[in-house]
Amino acid sequence: MTGGKPRSPRGTKYEKAEFPVFEFPVVGKARYEYTTGEALGRFLAGLKEGKILGTYCAKCGRVFVPPRMYCSYCFREVDGWVEARDEGVVVTGVMSYISATRARLERPVAVGVVKLDVPGRQFDDHF
Numbered sequence: 001m002t003g004g005k006p007r008s009p010r011g012t013k014y015e016k017a018e019f020p021v022f023e024f025p026v027v028g029k030a031r032y033e034y035t036t037g038e039a040l041g042r043f044l045a046g047l048k049e050g051k052i053l054g055t056y057c058a059k060c061g062r063v064f065v066p067p068r069m070y071c072s073y074c075f076r077e078v079d080g081w082v083e084a085r086d087e088g089v090v091v092t093g094v095m096s097y098i099s100a101t102r103a104r105l106e107r108p109v110a111v112g113v114v115k116l117d118v119p120g121r122q123f124d125d126h127f
Contacts, residue, residue: 055068
């Protein structure tokens with residue numbers, strides 16, 4: 001510290017004029033490619049075949065759908081792949097009048113969270 005008056009604990013006060021807002025219109029379309037990676041690529045390929053694939057961690061017993069390559073609880077690589085049945089238990093649900101693009105829907109759609117059934121494995125109760 002070089003001396004002098006200490007800084008305010010609330011930070012430095014700035015005026016709006018010091019931070020002008022720049023606006024510009026977006027014209028045209030942006031094209032991009034998205035690389036799915038190993039886990040999501042295999043998951044999507046499984047969906048094309050009518051399968052719901054996930055990964056599991058043998059240490060904590062958690063199953064991940066969509067799959068992950070590393071357990072976010074144990075911080076280690078997952079131990080393998082499992083196939084979930086196409087049935088489960090509805091944990092929560094809602095009727096939505098708004099689409100994914102935030103447009104109003106003429107007819108509502110049901111949106112829910114389903115706890116899938118994986119033979120020999122238990123899903124975590126916390127999502």
